[in-house]
Amino acid sequence: MTQDDKRRIAKPHIVEEWVGKVYTFICIAFLIVTIFSMVYFVASRGASTFVTDKINVWSFLSGIKWSPEGSPPMFGALPFIFGSFSTSLLAAVISAPLAICAALFMTEISPKIGRKVLQPVIELLAGIPSVVYGFVGLSIIVPFFRSVFPGQGLGILAGGIVLSIMILPTITTIATDALAALPGGLKEGSYALGATRWQTIRRIVLPTMLPALLTGVVLGISRAFGEALAVQMVIGNAPHIPHSLFESASTLTSVITLSMGNTVTGSTHNNALWSLALILMLMTFVFVFIVRWLERRSKV
Template sequence: MSQSGGKQKVKQHVIEEWTGKILTSFCIVLLVVIIFSMVYFVATKGLSAFFQNGIKISEIFGTTWKPDGEPPLFGALPFIIGSFSTSLLAAVIAAPLGVSAALFMVEIMPNIGRKYLQPVIELLAGIPSVVYGFVGLSVIVPFYRTIFPGQGLGIAAGATVLSIMILPTITSIATDALASLPAGLKEGSYALGATRWQTLSRTVIPTTMPALMTGIVLGMARAFGEALAVQMVIGNAPHIPKSLFESTSTLTSVITLSMGNTVMGSMQNNVLWTLALILMLMTFVFVFIVRRLERRAQR
């Protein structure tokens, strides 16, 4: 009885192991198929503007967007500049705040930081984009309108809203990087007579810099693909702004505003898919940068 029971248990374990392997393999294959299907779908739609409609690449990087004109013009350079400007400025604003918050929670006041500051930052990650956009439209835009010339709509308002949205991403990754730092590294610095600030600025931050940069790049990728919140505060004007307080637009804004008003397969619809392809390629660039930073951190 004991031998037959033991064989039955071994057989059951083997079945469970093979079942787990099959399910895991199926999920991995399904994930790969979905990713490649999305890339193939967006790429075929995005390239249709060049092969079916005869649009040149130089026209996409023009400065005039008049899809209803004669002839129609699809210069998307203002949208590309708007996306990069808001993302870079948001990263410039959020990176010091996120890294400083992580240093406060891990190195300076860990008890108070993790008890009060960390829940507040995590709460920011769960707020919907439309709420950020509404707050930006009700608070940030009137504030900029009062202080600076213009209507308050523009890159500055969009970047301010995005900086708050990407702050949890940068802070959480920076916190994990600082928490995983070996304690002996800091103790050795203190043993050599370094102050807390010298230890943080010359030992902790340089050591964790690749991981900190990973958080910043991921935050930029999050900001680059944001649509609704930026759309509500940036003004959605199809021209290159001359200042941070002029209305402009982004790739995500023009796609969300125009895609529902176009006919599938038309020239304007294909151009919008081309802009979506540019967004996807930029996402791949951000992922490549993150992978390079991770490899540098492992060395």
Template structure:
């Protein structure tokens, strides 16, 4: 006959096993958190150290680096390290793409959640998932093959332009904005809609004056996340924007961004040289802007929790 273990002993044994599993799980989770924090701090310290080398070690003026429009680091007699055209290009394509993608993404979210919730998601959700899964190089190649010739033949200019970069980035960040905006609108309590309808408001009045203001912090978070992705995008923009050193005077002029210049020049510089260090300084600017985007996201998230 099998020996019967008393219920009390079984409970004690399972309790000990449970405490052991809980301790192992806690240690694993803490280890993962420590690794993530350590990697983030290490990257920040490394990029900060490398990014400041051009100012501390090589004597490049930070003011000139940020404000000058002349970039000619290969001139041995009089090298110039003005990154303002690239900083301007990064902010220009980011802001313009956000201006295009934000209304489209928020509008699509409102359509899926308020106008046609029964069949809207069945149509738009697969489209959004498809756009998310397309690699950035494919966006760039389509822009290079289709968009650039179209702009050159029908609008003007060389085709490689700020306009082309804006359109490509708008399509790339559209799924991010749409997905988060859809979650924001879906998470709003039904009592807001019911109360508005009870007061005699139409559906559009409810959307415009009740739902959008209530979900505004999360909607702004969606836009900022899209801008963060646009600001750090390199390959797709590089293929269509033109990559010139001059400031653009119109949408049809070629331009460049911090990421495209880093991508193009990093492999052609000597590690530790002044030009290489200035590229690291551009990377430091990208990191600082990432921190700014994160701070803005945290700010709007806190506002959402306070409501």
């Protein structure tokens, strides 16, 4: 084969490589520009509440009175922050043990039945729209609470249960992948020393994979923290801090979705809603940093 033939063969490969590099660079640049544009837009609009409208940051974050149409108008975001955190943490408390137990069943106890039965069911839950979860909660959970407990059935507990079902597939999937990646030598060594299966799970599997399991829980909390429609349908949307799990409350996402379309762009009320969106975005960044930290811990 002559040198000219080798050049003719190598030329298409060089062109394809450059085309792939240019296309990849364009995609990455587009993603970076999009992310930074979104962050800048939300941050600039959210900061207008404190820069342009001269609302005190501390009074906004710690205030318990939300009355945009009052005289004078009051913008206290604490009830919404409390509602978002309480429903998200309650959902994690309910779903995390179920998800981890389901992952242990699929990986350690009965992998065949888990892959054939449980895993498809969990994947089916992940594909259901959030409005369906909200409608089911409004039709089943809320009437049940109304008939058993005092109140209207709407509240933190109803929202937490609906969110726990929604984030169950996320935590289960991540926990399953983490447990499946556990080196087999650790379990075999435990069995060789005479440990039972439950002793191996409790003393070897769970402590070793704890950072990875917590990563799934944090991602589930992040998913619940940003959910709007489902929790909005069952929480009651009352702008105050509830004194029990059966009292109506509101979240950051629910007040934004309910009020944003009824405000004038550039008004104090509109800017305050953008400030709530900024809080949501900052909390998302916090959850991402926690996940990254846990991932580094799991690799140590």
